Amino acid sequence: MITIDYLDSLFCKTPAEGRMLAFTMARKTIAAIQSDPEVRKELRPHYAKDTAQLIASSQVVAIEFQTIAMANNYWRDEK
Amino acid sequence: MITIDYLDSLFCKTPAEGRMLAFTMARKTIAAIQSDPEVRKELRPHYAKDTAQLIASSQVVAIEFQTIAMANNYWRDEK
Amino acid sequence: MITIDYLDSLFCKTPAEGRMLAFTMARKTIAAIQSDPEVRKELRPHYAKDTAQLIASSQVVAIEFQTIAMANNYWRDEK
Amino acid sequence: MITIDYLDSLFCKTPAEGRMLAFTMARKTIAAIQSDPEVRKELRPHYAKDTAQLIASSQVVAIEFQTIAMANNYWRDEK
Amino acid sequence: MITIDYLDSLFCKTPAEGRMLAFTMARKTIAAIQSDPEVRKELRPHYAKDTAQLIASSQVVAIEFQTIAMANNYWRDEK
Amino acid sequence: MITIDYLDSLFCKTPAEGRMLAFTMARKTIAAIQSDPEVRKELRPHYAKDTAQLIASSQVVAIEFQTIAMANNYWRDEK
Known part of the structure; x- marks a missing residue:
């Protein structure tokens, strides 16, 4: 079961704030598909390089x- | 034959509900192309890591x- | 020569019907590029897994x- | 030098005709980047399978x- | 430092002219990221085949x- | 923590200036995900070729x- 707790609204005061939300959405989607935080921690070095x-x-x-x-x-x- | 039983409407009360529908659509599309649930179960560990x-x-x-x-x-x- | 016999209109009564058309369009495009049904049959197991x-x-x-x-x-x- | 001789207009009488134009545009773009027809002929079997x-x-x-x-x-x- | 000298305007007289601009934009972006023309010349045969x-x-x-x-x-x- | 210091506004005087901002946004996103400048420096030759x-x-x-x-x-x- 996926919980969406980061998307009360799409409205943001500034473009920079909007960009932050874009990062959050991208990151949270990965976390929803691979829900095990330990696995995500292991995976991170791979894609960051x-x-x-x-x-x-x-x-x-x-x-x-x-x-x-x-x-x-x-x-x-x-x- | 593909059955679409998850898309009565595109209207959602909140962005979070809309995001849930996006996940459902993405997941159900995969399931429509690879319709064997046993195969999907086998495949999941591959892509989740x-x-x-x-x-x-x-x-x-x-x-x-x-x-x-x-x-x-x-x-x-x-x- | 490509024949498009699945696209009389983009109008669909429901979202589910629209989704069906999206599947058809995606599938028929592949079939237009690889027009040999025997080859497509051989290829299918590869991508479905x-x-x-x-x-x-x-x-x-x-x-x-x-x-x-x-x-x-x-x-x-x-x- | 690229010549665009397939795009007098984006207007098409029907969705099917529009779809045909989409195929043409995709194909002609490849041909513009790899302009040698002999090379394209050699390459085709690779991607079609x-x-x-x-x-x-x-x-x-x-x-x-x-x-x-x-x-x-x-x-x-x-x- | 990137110089953009090909984009005075997005307006084009015809679709064909617009298509030419699309090619230019795609090509110039690659050239901006890999700014060494010698390296680009070496790379071209790879992707064109x-x-x-x-x-x-x-x-x-x-x-x-x-x-x-x-x-x-x-x-x-x-x- | 990501800091967005390059996006006060999406408005640009000219298309060329807009294109510059697009490059900046693309580059800064990579830098936000891989925040170590030393690692980025090492990685650059790989993708630029x-x-x-x-x-x-x-x-x-x-x-x-x-x-x-x-x-x-x-x-x-x-x-």
Whole structure:
């Protein structure tokens, strides 16, 4: 069973805050699929030194951020 | 023959509920392509310990969620 | 020469029907590129037991579905 | 030097015609990058029997089609 | 330091011109990350004969083109 | 803990400036996941000579740029 406790809202005050949420969403999704924290700890060194996986991770963050930016109307009202 | 019994609607009360649906859609798609539950059970340990596949899975969830978030107008009315 | 006989319209009565179309589109695209049904039959066991390929397939379904959901205005009128 | 002789317009009468254009765009892009037809002929058997590459190809078609479908307003006026 | 000298505007007179810009953007991004022209020359034969990489390249062109097509409102005014 | 100090705003005066921001976002995401600058320095030669990874990197830049271009309404007002 997956619990989503990090997504009360897609609205963020600033682009930087929105970017933080994108990181959180990407990270929590991995944690939901591989729910054992011990296993995740073991896995981390592998991908953090594998550039292909770092690039793939950054793509996930880019996609999540696109959704968040749309939701916040690109923070146009802050302009 | 594929049966879709998890998608009566794209509308979800909250972003967290929307995220749950994204997970369900991603998981059920795999199950539709590899319909043998025994085979899926055997396969699971492989990808749950392979960071490249965990990242790829999280990308699928991100894309499904983008669609769901659009459908729900990013839960703007909840703001 | 490719024949497209499964795409009279992008309009679907329900999200579930839209999801079915996404599966069809993904499957028929493969069949158009590898048009020999005998070869496809041989290939199927390979990818159906390869989790990386199952995940990649589910991403294609997610993208096709996003297009279909947009076309149907996310079935908002059904709400 | 790349010549684009297949893209006078993104407008297509039907979704099926739009799908055909998506295939053309995907195929012509490959041909533009690997412009030697002899090399392409040699390469084709490799990817047409490699399911991972068939899936990757179908994803490119899905993305091109999404653009074409948007351009044609999802053929809503045909409804 | 990256110099962007190919992107004065996203506006293009025709879809074909837009497609050309998509190729340029994809190519120039690679050149910005691997800025040594000698190294790029050495690398080119590798990916131009690797179908998986040709497909991946064509996906980047498809994504860049989607942005350009949106910017040009799909060249609807040319219809 | 991730610090986002490069994203005060998604608004950029020109497409070229927007492209620069897309590069920055892609690069900073990698740096946030692999936060050790020494490790990143060691990793760089690997991916900068691996065409598959150069292509994957350019895809991330393309996705980030799509978001930035949307935010800036494709710099239409500059036309």
